[in-house]
Amino acid sequence: MSVDPVVVENKSPTINEEFKAAVQDGNLKAVVSIAQQMRKSPRLFEIAVVGESGSGKSSFVNALLGLADDDIGAAEGGMVETTDWSIIYSHPEYPNVLLCDLPGIGAPNFQSVEHEITDTYLLGYDFFLIVTATCFRDTHASLAQKIQENAKKFYFVRSKVDQDLGAEKRKPNYSEATTLWQIREDCQAQLQKAGVNDPQVFLLSSWESDKHDFPLLKENLDKELRHAMLQKLLDISCRTLQEKKTAMQKTTRKPATLSSGPGAIPLPGLSLVADMAVLVDCMRDYCKDFGLNSDSLSALAELVGKQEEDLKAVIRSPLATEITIDLVLKLLEKYVGEGVTYLTYFAWSVPVVGSLFSAQVSFGTTVFMLDNFISNLAEDAQRILVKALEGEEKKSKQHHQ
Known part of the structure; x- marks a missing residue:
């Protein structure tokens, strides 16, 4: 399986304009018919995958795409930052949903959390997946706060839990369930402390997409996408009708x-x-x-x-x-x-x-x-x-x- 990434420079407004025109004309059949096309057309809904360099963003994107890291079209990963710009991948089940692999926090092209969130992230993306392979940090709190302040949603993804579990296995009285519970509780507590309401935290390993919270994340994300795409269409129709x-x-x-x-x-x-x-x-x-x-x-x-x-x-x-x-x-x-x-x-x-x-x-x-x-x-x-x-x-x- 291969997925061809593309760097998106400009967004084509054609199908959106057709949708708006149908609303303006009062052609309700055409409105719904175009909405059906929009569900299958590209660039309706964009998900930003963001995290620190080395957090496993690219491997996580590949896991969502159903690709191995060495497959043709897979997101590049490694010990050093490989994403110099936003690389866009089409979602495997929703062609109109784009997964955007962004430069790592701290990379030269990221500049700063405050600047990038204001000027790029919140203006250009509809949903966020914050990926980290380490303990919760202030940069994650800043990112989550900005997203919430701008009425957008995110999931907090704690990647590489297989490594955490491997390290804990050396300890006496090891319990996988207890270790995962402690990691989850810490993430949720830190997000709540930062003022994030009802944070959703998923623990996973990109190498094991059938284990831990990966299936749950895909299920919840599917619900979010269907609801968000519907809401986006209704927002367009509401503005046009006004x-x-x-x-x-x-x-x-x-x-x-x-x-x-x-x-x-x-x-x-x-x-x-x-x-x-x-x-x-x-x-x-x-x-x-x-x-x-x-x-x-x-x-x-x-x-x-x-x-x-x-x-x-x-x-x-x-x-x-x-x-x-x-x-x-x-x-x-x-x-x-x-x-x-x-x-x-x-x-x-x-x-x-x-x-x-x-x-x-x-x-x-x-x-x-x-x-x-x-x-x-x-x-x-x-x-x-x-x-x-x-x-x-x-x-x-x-x-x-």
């Missing part, structure tokens, strides 16, 4: 003006009919723009293998076909209470003065109602994507099992 919401809310002045304009014409009944016709069409279009219409949801349900009603169950706003004059009246009343009814009556009773006053108030009320309606649609679209993509995460879990 941008779309903001842009669409800037357009509500036009339908509000059109709907309130006839109210200034002193003809009884014209204001109400004209207002409602404009708003019904406008709000139906907003629903379709977010993909909250029957055709869109039906296509999405078929793609993810769910019932359309199950997807609709998480929607709190009305669908396009549910928007009627009565519904628009109720939404307006929600924001101004009886004021809408009163102002409409007042406009009819006092044709000129009353209708001009009604038109002015109706404009502000309509804008406010439409802005809130759009905001609710954006939240509903995100809820739909959460439901659909959670299904994809379960499929991924079953596939790997």
Whole structure:
């Protein structure tokens, strides 16, 4: 087996841009379809493997890749620092996950913990594996603290425990379980002392990937990857929907003006009919723009293998076909209470003065109602994507099992 390492200079945004564009277009089927591709595409999620020179980082990377140190494409290791730059390897089970073998802490290319964590590590990577072959040190604490402060996660990997066990075997009353327990307790205590919450520590030997905590680490990392990839996609969709919401809310002045304009014409009944016709069409279009219409949801349900009603169950706003004059009246009343009814009556009773006053108030009320309606649609679209993509995460879990 061979793995070709590559040094990543620039990250291609193509598939991310396609995902964002589908969210912007309200094409929920395309959003999930592209998300399925992103799970198989490169450079979605990057794991930094970091530790001191000689800690066994490269052997650890090879063990994760299922390679021996002398296999073609394996990470280089040795008594001296061999990683002069970040070398990237594709995860054997998740092609879109990259394992990044970074220069050892203390190596010339590392410079300093404080500088590198701020400028490179936290900006460029999604998850961290801190590897050490020795006792817990201040550099590990600094690294763990910085990662935690920036809301990112890490595992603390105590490598080469086979050497610790070999040394302890010479002592009387040797117990492998006791030795491993002592090493684990020390690591966890030191991390907690440094302010790290709920530290996860794994004891292993890269030469024995079927022993100690190695199988547990791979299992937990698999769960982290599936959850993190889902969360990353949902973060992208959430930001994109917020941008779309903001842009669409800037357009509500036009339908509000059109709907309130006839109210200034002193003809009884014209204001109400004209207002409602404009708003019904406008709000139906907003629903379709977010993909909250029957055709869109039906296509999405078929793609993810769910019932359309199950997807609709998480929607709190009305669908396009549910928007009627009565519904628009109720939404307006929600924001101004009886004021809408009163102002409409007042406009009819006092044709000129009353209708001009009604038109002015109706404009502000309509804008406010439409802005809130759009905001609710954006939240509903995100809820739909959460439901659909959670299904994809379960499929991924079953596939790997």
